[in-house]
Amino acid sequence: MQAAGGMMRGFAVVAGIVLAGAWAMTGAVAQDGAARETAKDSAKGAPLKIELNRLEPAGEACRTYMLVDNGHGPALKSLKVDLFAFDTEGVAQKRLAVELGPVQEKKTVVRLFDFAGLSCPKIGRILLNDVLACEGGEASRETCLERIETATKTPAAFDR
The missing domain is CATH 1.20.5 (Single alpha-helices involved in coiled-coils or other helix-helix interfaces)
Structure with a gap:
């Protein structure tokens, strides 16, 4: 037992x-x-937030304010993007290559540019079509595009 x-x-x-x-x-x-x-x-990589913050008339153009929030990522010497503006009916109107850099590490910046010959009320959507250049740290076009998150504070949509 x-x-x-x-x-x-x-x-x-x-x-x-x-x-x-x-x-x-x-x-x-x-x-x-x-x-x-x-x-x-x-x-x-940490999210790279790009916000379509404001559209305002500037003569015969539409001035565009882009907020670039790199609050959690490494510094970027260059961030060049390919944008398309579509009218309110969804028809492509203008294409524009824009340099949004440099963007310091853990920094938010505002960049302004104009869509010449396009009035703001006619813009229904802006498409981030591609990243043309992304330089800084171990960044590449592909990794930057993967990191980008879009948002808008305007009546126009902004997406990728």
């Missing part, structure tokens, strides 16, 4: 050790997965 009780206690100890090891492995796997997610997020 005593032998059976000793075996049961031994079995319980072994089972406890195995169970503790399994829990430790689960934690290690979860930490490893979290580390991979963090590395993936780092590779993608």
Whole structure:
């Protein structure tokens, strides 16, 4: 009887050790997965927020105010984007390449440019068609495009 009780206690100890090891492995796997997610997020980079903040008439043009929020990313020497302005019926009207850089690390800037020959009320949408140049740190056109998040405070849509 005593032998059976000793075996049961031994079995319980072994089972406890195995169970503790399994829990430790689960934690290690979860930490490893979290580390991979963090590395993936780092590779993608912190969001680069570009907001269509304001449209205002400027003679025969529409002056455009773009807010570039690089609050969590590395400095960019250059950020050149390809934009298309569409009218309120969705027809492409103007194409414009705009330099939004340089943008310092953890900084927000406002850049102004004009869509010549286009009145502001006729703009229904601005499309960030592509990133033409992105320089700074380990940035590339592709990684910058992946990082960009668009927003608008105007009646016109702004998207990518």
